[in-house]
Amino acid sequence: MVQLTRRMRREWPLHIMLIPGLAFIIIFSYVPMVGILMAFEKYIPTKGLFGSPMVGWKNFKFLMDYPDISRIVFNTLYIATMKIIAGLIVPITVAILLNELRKEWVKRTFQTMVYLPHFLSWVLLSGIVIDVLSPSTGILNEILGLVGIKPVFFLGDNQWFPYIMVITDVWKEFGFGTIIYLAALTNINPSLYEASEIDGAGRWKQTLHITLPGMMPIIVLMLTLNIGNVLNAGFDQIFNLYSPQVYESGDVIDTFVYRMGIEQAQYGFATAVGLLKSIVSFILISASYVLAYRVANYRIF
Amino acid sequence: MKKSLGRRLFLGCNFVFLALLSCLCLMPIIHILAISFSSGTAASAGKVVLWPVEFTPAAYQNVFGKPEYLRAFWVTIQRVVLGTAISMFLTILTAYPLSKESSQFGMRTFYAWIFVFTILFNGGLIPWYMTVKAVGLIDTIWALVLPGAVQVFNIILLLNFYRNLPKELEESSKIDGAGHFTTLWRIYAPLSLPALVTTGLFTIVWHWNSWFDGMILMNHPDGYPLQTFLQSIIIKMDLRFLKSQDIELMQKLSDRTSKAAQIFVAAFPILVIYPVLQRFFIKGIVMGSVKE
Numbered sequence: 180m181v182q183l184t185r186r187m188r189r190e191w192p193l194h195i196m197l198i199p200g201l202a203f204i205i206i207f208s209y210v211p212m213v214g215i216l217m218a219f220e221k222y223i224p225t226k227g228l229f230g231s232p233m234v235g236w237k238n239f240k241f242l243m244d245y246p247d248i249s250r251i252v253f254n255t256l257y258i259a260t261m262k263i264i265a266g267l268i269v270p271i272t273v274a275i276l277l278n279e280l281r282k283e284w285v286k287r288t289f290q291t292m293v294y295l296p297h298f299l300s301w302v303l304l305s306g307i308v309i310d311v312l313s314p315s316t317g318i319l320n321e322i323l324g325l326v327g328i329k330p331v332f333f334l335g336d337n338q339w340f341p342y343i344m345v346i347t348d349v350w351k352e353f354g355f356g357t358i359i360y361l362a363a364l365t366n367i368n369p370s371l372y373e374a375s376e377i378d379g380a381g382r383w384k385q386t387l388h389i390t391l392p393g394m395m396p397i398i399v400l401m402l403t404l405n406i407g408n409v410l411n412a413g414f415d416q417i418f419n420l421y422s423p424q425v426y427e428s429g430d431v432i433d434t435f436v437y438r439m440g441i442e443q444a445q446y447g448f449a450t451a452v453g454l455l456k457s458i459v460s461f462i463l464i465s466a467s468y469v470l471a472y473r474v475a476n477y478r479i480f
Numbered sequence: 481m482k483k484s485l486g487r488r489l490f491l492g493c494n495f496v497f498l499a500l501l502s503c504l505c506l507m508p509i510i511h512i513l514a515i516s517f518s519s520g521t522a523a524s525a526g527k528v529v530l531w532p533v534e535f536t537p538a539a540y541q542n543v544f545g546k547p548e549y550l551r552a553f554w555v556t557i558q559r560v561v562l563g564t565a566i567s568m569f570l571t572i573l574t575a576y577p578l579s580k581e582s583s584q585f586g587m588r589t590f591y592a593w594i595f596v597f598t599i600l601f602n603g604g605l606i607p608w609y610m611t612v613k614a615v616g617l618i619d620t621i622w623a624l625v626l627p628g629a630v631q632v633f634n635i636i637l638l639l640n641f642y643r644n645l646p647k648e649l650e651e652s653s654k655i656d657g658a659g660h661f662t663t664l665w666r667i668y669a670p671l672s673l674p675a676l677v678t679t680g681l682f683t684i685v686w687h688w689n690s691w692f693d694g695m696i697l698m699n700h701p702d703g704y705p706l707q708t709f710l711q712s713i714i715i716k717m718d719l720r721f722l723k724s725q726d727i728e729l730m731q732k733l734s735d736r737t738s739k740a741a742q743i744f745v746a747a748f749p750i751l752v753i754y755p756v757l758q759r760f761f762i763k764g765i766v767m768g769s770v771k772e
Contacts, residue, residue, distance in 0.1 A: 186586065192660040193577035193585050200574035200630050201594065207611065207627045208598040214607025228610070273501065279494055291755050292502035295509070298750045300689035302707045306714040306743045307508045310515070316526045316736065318511060354505060358762055382487060415692065419715045440606045441696055453604025461601045479596060479636055 218451035231447075238451035247430070254341070255431040258412040261345045263405045269349050270356030271398060275390060277357060278364045279382075290361075293354025301351075305419035308347055309334065334420055337428040344420070344429065348413060359401070360394060367393035400475040407464030410456055432456050509747065516540070516740035523736045539741035549742065551702060552709035556688065559624040559705055563687040566625060568680055571634045576664045578635065579642035595632050612697060623697040624690070624705060631686075634679040641675035642668055677760040685750065706746055714739050 213228070218238055220231040242248060273293070280286040296304065311317050314330040324330065333339045371389050380388070414433035421429040432452065440449025471477040483491075510530050515523050519534035527533045543549050577585055578592050602608070608627075617623035645668065653663045669676070694708030704712070 190585055190587075193580065194587075196573050196577050196660070196664075197591055200570050200635075201591075203570065203626070203630045204595060204598055204632075206615065207608070207630075208602065211603030211607040211611045212601075214603050214610050217607060217610075273498075276494055276498055279491070280498070281491070285495070289498050289502045291758060293505045294754065294758065295751070296505055298685055298689075298754045299509075299747055300691060300707050302689075302691045302711045302715065303743050303747050306710065306739060307512055309715070310512065310736070310740070311508055316524060318526070318529065321526050350505070362762075382490070419711065436605055441609070446606050446610075450604055450606045453606060457601055457604055464600050 215450065215454055217447050218454045220447050222446040222450070224446075234447070238447045239455070241448060242452055242455070247426075247435075250427065251430050251432060251435050254428060255410055255412045255433075258341050258344050258417075258429075258431065259409045261341070262348050262413065263402075263408060265345055265349045266352060266356060267398070267402060267405070269353040271360055271394065273353060274357040274360035274364060275386060277361065278390075290354070290357070293357065295354070296351040297355035299351075301413075301415035301419050304347070304351060305416070308343075308420060312343070335422065335424050337425055340421070340425040340429045344413065344417060347420075348416060359397060363394050363397040364390065396475050400471055400477055403467050403471045403474060404477075406467040406470070407460060409463065410460050509744075509751075512740045513744050516737055516744050518737060520735055520737050523740075539737040540745075542738050543741045543745060548701075548709065549706075552704050552706045555621065555624075555694075555703060556706040558621050559690075560684055560687045562621065563625045563628070564680060564683045566629050567631055567634070567683045568676070570630055571638055571679055571683075572664070572669055572676070574630070575635045575638035575642060576660070576668060579639040595630070595635060599632050609696060618697055619699055619703055621703070624687075624693055627693070628686075628690075631679070631683060634682060638672060638675050638679055641672050645671055674760050674763045677757060678763075681753070681757045681761055684753075688750065710742055710746055714742065 216228060217231075219233055219235060220228075221234045221237075222228070222231045277286055277289060280289070311319055312333040314320055314332040314335075319333075320330040331339065333343050367390065371393075372385055375385050375389060410432060412431040412433070414431075414437070417429055417431055418434055418437065421434065433456075436449050436453050436456070439445045439452065468477075468479065507530065511528070514530055514532050515528050516539050517532035517535055517537065518528045519536050519538075522528055522533035574595070578588060578595070580588050582588050603611075612618065612623055612627055615626075617626060649667055649671070650663060653667055658666065689707060690705065691707035691711045694703070694705045695711065698704055698708070701709070701712070
């Protein structure tokens, strides 16, 4: 007891410091978790969360019978997986190539340029993408026209849409993604390169046998941490670039939840879909953190 | 040492490739800038590439002459200032106790998990919306500021930074009789400047770029921040809310050059601040993510 009061006397300022943060996070993150109850209700706004009639698993059954659901899940996984893979390969390659530049100021100039799109919102970038890809006035179709290719409606064509999502997403994020790999590159022991040079290894051999293995821990770590993202196809981007004609190839879980919940006011149903996504994401993210801890001894805090 | 021919060839190709790649990141923005300063006829004829054709600042006069655009700009400035101030205060304050060892602060791990759990799991869009509504924030500036005030990733970044500071600092300030609050404000906060600038920059950019919360939490377009306003004009081409029967105005705001001008104006502050802060965020990210 004496020990406890002494501890309290020493630690009370630390508890006090946490009160504001905790208050915010309880209200805006934990209270909504109570709202999950809606997934099991036919939610009626006027009756409120605790007054609306319970319907059990009906919302979930409705989801299972929903005709488009398998397509929506497929689109989500397809776009997200392609983004994860391309989002790993491109930054790693660019980081290695940037590292080959000998003049420091050239390297820094290129870096500054490739970071830029990361800091702009998908609203602005979508505005730019829509303009550039426009079939009537877009510059890309103008250029294609010069070599005799007929205008392509990239954002309105199911053949193209998922790939445009991947390409524009990689374009936005690859530069920023190089930061972490460039940091890993500077940590590789220079004496390894010197030793291999004496053994007669060329630059290509060095990249293959020293640089890549040296980056492996961070590559494995980034891949692992990205597992949790396979259900995140990128709401901000897709929502701003899609249209009903590309729902077939571009409608994903998050955009579906938005349309059902906010536009069509099917609160119970949208919450049920969101809940399923949250649960699967929770399992995946937790698993990826455990894996990252086992494989790379990575801890978030 | 003399470089071999193959090596020199590679270096040349590598330079050209990276130069093209870097330009690829910049060119769409320059293209938009060129369109915004071109005449409407040149833009719709598709004559503009990277330099304005028939130079005119008309699109900008158009944009800055519209009270709707300026009001949205003002909402964004409010949310950036209020949101960043509140977020940074909470980040600095929350990261400190969580950076302690369990031996110094017994419930540290328990508290840390309360925060981290919110990254792993959330109630979903609809319950979140209902909560913000129940708190009574809809249609107020606080709807854009308070729900996102605790940025768990920034807290983690900063607490990892705190942990890498020498332990002797804390011990010596304790010997000098300083309490936790004094230690935090006088020693930890000033020393973690690179991490604070990094998290501050991320928060500013996050607030500047947010549009979704404005779209669903504001019933009235007068409360839209800039990005939400642009989203409805440029992307959705939803002109209903301009509440003006003035067809000319609608056309002016939604034609290609005006759209380009609006995009560029919204991108401009970011174009200015990010290169300056670059060395901070690189250092901040690298140091915040390394644990010893």
